[in-house]
Amino acid sequence: MLHVVGVGICRGHITERAKRLIEEAEIVYGSKRALELIGEYVKGESRVLRRFDECIRAEVEREAEKANVVVASTGDPMVAGLGKLFGGEVEPGISSVQVALARLGVDLCEVAVVDAHAKRFDRLDLLNRHLLILADRKFDLSIFGHRRVVVLENLCSEDERMLYGLADEMRLKSDYSIVFVRR
Incomplete structure (x- = not known):
């Protein structure tokens, strides 16, 4: 299962549902900034996305076929974020x-x-x-x-x-x- 989760742009701007999705994820992808915002909720493995392209997208979606994966998107994934780039379920966040x-x-x-x-x-x-x-x-x-x-x-x-x-x-x-x- 793949969730693209909005994590806000500062601490405290994350929904309760987003926290739960992150806590339950086996793998959490995100930029360094996104992972810093949610570090206290990550129980599984965290992986920094240093770049984003079609190969990375395909790899993340393949992993989500076998594991519970979250892609953490700063702000809201549907406001100039990662939400439109993945096939997973989107959890909104507070955007800039x-x-x-x-x-x-x-x-x-x-x-x-x-x-x-x-x-x-x-x-x-x-x-x-x-x-x-x-x-x-x-x-x-x-x-x-x-x-x-x-x-x-x-x-x-x-x-x-x-x-x-x-x-x-x-x-x-x-x-x-x-x-x-x-x-």
């Missing part, structure tokens, strides 16, 4: 998108979420709505010109920051950034 919106006091239904993490895009046609962009330090804020933005860096960590300014005057400094662009 949800944490950012809570910090901003903005309803999710009023924004368009765009995943620009390790991706490139030249043009956004969604500028008539709030945008919440998952980004890394390579993301170029200048595409928004002189618009007001809020950059949320390293949510739920000791060096969490919220930076306010104009897009063309700011630069991302963290690979764990969320950019909020007002309508």
